Amino acid sequence: MTASRYDVLGIGNAIVDVIARAEDDFLVAQGMHKGGMALIDEARAAAIYAAMGPATESSGGSAANTIVGVASFGARAAFIGKVKGDELGKAFAHDIRAARVAFDVTPANGGPSTARCYIMVTPDGERTMNTFLGAAQDLKPDDIDEKTVADASIVYLEGYLWDPPQAKEAFIKAASIAHKAGRRVALTLSDSFCVDRYRAEFLDLIRKGIVDIVFSNEHELHSLYETADFAVATLALQKEAKLAVVTRSAKGCVVVTPDRIEAVPAAPVEQVVDVTGAGDLFAAGFLVGLARGKDHGTAAQLGAMAAAEVIQHVGARPAVSLKALAAENGLTL
Amino acid sequence: MTASRYDVLGIGNAIVDVIARAEDDFLVAQGMHKGGMALIDEARAAAIYAAMGPATESSGGSAANTIVGVASFGARAAFIGKVKGDELGKAFAHDIRAARVAFDVTPANGGPSTARCYIMVTPDGERTMNTFLGAAQDLKPDDIDEKTVADASIVYLEGYLWDPPQAKEAFIKAASIAHKAGRRVALTLSDSFCVDRYRAEFLDLIRKGIVDIVFSNEHELHSLYETADFAVATLALQKEAKLAVVTRSAKGCVVVTPDRIEAVPAAPVEQVVDVTGAGDLFAAGFLVGLARGKDHGTAAQLGAMAAAEVIQHVGARPAVSLKALAAENGLTL
Secondary structure, three states, X not given: OOOOOEEEEEEOOXXXXXXXXXXXXXXXXXXXXXXXEEEOOHHHHHHHHHXXXXXXXXXXXXXXXXXXXXXXXXXXXXXXXXXXXXXHHHXXXXXXXXXXXXXXXXXXXOOOOOEEEXXXXXXXXXXXXXXXXXXXXXXOXXXXXXXXXXXXXXXXXXXXXXXXXXXXHHHHHHXXXXXXXXXXXXXXXXXXXXXXXXXXXXXXXXXXOOOOEEEXXXXXXXXXXXXXXXXXXXXXXXXXXXXXXXXXXXXXXXEEEOOEEEEEOOOOOOOOOOOOOHHHHHHHHHHHHHHOOOOHHHHHHHHHHHHHHHOOOOOOOOOOOHHHHHHHOOOOO | OOOOOEEEEEEOOOEEEEEEEOOXXXXXXXXXXXXOXXXXXXXXXXXXXXXXXXXXXXXXXXXXXXXXXXXXXXXXXXXXXXXXXXXHHXXXXXXXXXXXXXXXXXXXXXXXXXXXXXXXXXXXXOEEEEEEOHHHHHOOHHHOOHHHHHOEEEEEXXXXXXXXXXXXXXXXXXXXXXXXXXXXXXXXOOOHHHHHHHHHHHHHHHHOOOOOEEEEEHHHHHHHOOOOOHHHHHXXXXXXXXXXXXXXXXXXXXXXXXXXXXXXXXXOOOOOOOOOOHHHHHHHHHHHHHHOOXXXXXXXXXXXHXXXXXXOOOOOOOOOOHHHHHHHOOOOO
């Protein structure tokens, strides 16, 4: 195994977030599952946009948010995902590069426009998402640059990649290249509805060792093992995963390895403004910790710190330097 | 004079803001005047965008921000300005309509893209703007709907309209229609550099009574009368304007009429996050007060309250209902 060029490479859907405040009534009227992510077609996207309030646009995408977080920690980061060469695609590319993330995927010339995620933030800070995948669906195995994958200590993949048909093949290709190069492969389960769509396949990825590190929140874990019992689900996960982290919002997280289950508390938060990106940024901190050879507890603390930062403002990417924040909190990288 | 359909109609450049945080060093390296607004061409826009940090996009435009503020007070509002039918143009139209503002200008099919303002927010909360006018330059007299103008109690125009060549004619047409219908015409001087470009013409608008109400900040007033002495400038303004308001940031504002100069304090602010939109929102509150027949002091208090709200968060449009905020502050509309 050679020295790595990147600490973490993320592969995921390249999405621009369209964020608006909304009342709970709006979610009910629109038939939206609060806290979930629904896939929508272009017609439904137009209808939701027409009904929703004034919005702001900012670059998003689950794995992309994580990778921007990784770069904010001062770690070396790269991203693979597909946009179109339209205005929003240019904004996505600008934002991720401006965050010092290597991003070299050729934008699509034709086909659907850059992916958008319509996010309703309710007064409790919870976010409800509706994603039009657009150009992100066209991520193909050809977009996975072998050298970039082989050069990253950890390849991080989002479960949402299972939605666009060809992205699944890209995912498998990336995992295979990474393992051949002696690297680790991480997966986030993304969303409980996503787990519901691909339960058998996600379990297969874990059981066959295609994935070395699993990120999950409580809801996703319950969905994966189809149980409402946290202890039962965690023990099931422990039997199958080499390394897993289960996030539990204000209750912190548990780090699961074959021989240990370690609880790490959440970082203090003054006021929850918008939970968008909480899981993504937790993953950023944990991955940076792992890539830099920290113990699991320290990695989880870095994750908790990054998650606490992102939920205290609107938007899914850090508003301050996570490297500086880690230093202030006495967490060395 | 018939009853009005709108309390305030705004006419201005329809612009999408591209907002990023920046250090003071960045402004220096880019040769930007801190706190000012510079007009840029497409090539410079591309160069600035490539150099600036991760950004968020949200609808802006000085008069458009004001009109969204007017609607947030629960007053009846309309806007005239030109976008292209591209993604950013659609976002502008969506956002202003979602704020319950009537907006019926046909988007341009061809020509330059929707106008963008690249805004750098420095750590002190100050904003430095670079505007690519794009489609906004194509606002023509034909875009001024006679019935809409005649139906508004106050027509509010931004000084920036003097930059796009044909918009000046549209401005004059709107003022003429308004006066024939017995309505009032308001002008904001927009920016001290803008005043520098059009000093003689702005003075002419005031002296000829084409403009009934003038909004200015201290810097713009000093530029208008080419003096660094606030008292001298204010007395000069008093001799020429029927009604003027001069805003002075934390020092509050002065309301100037031929027989009186009244100082009104600023509203309390916990922390200045981003001053973008401060003047625009002050104008919103003052205009709503005037349109609803309040005295000048109360109108200025409404303006101060709206300005204080908008500088305590990122972005140039209110994050809460100004109607509710006014009620909480005991200001009835």
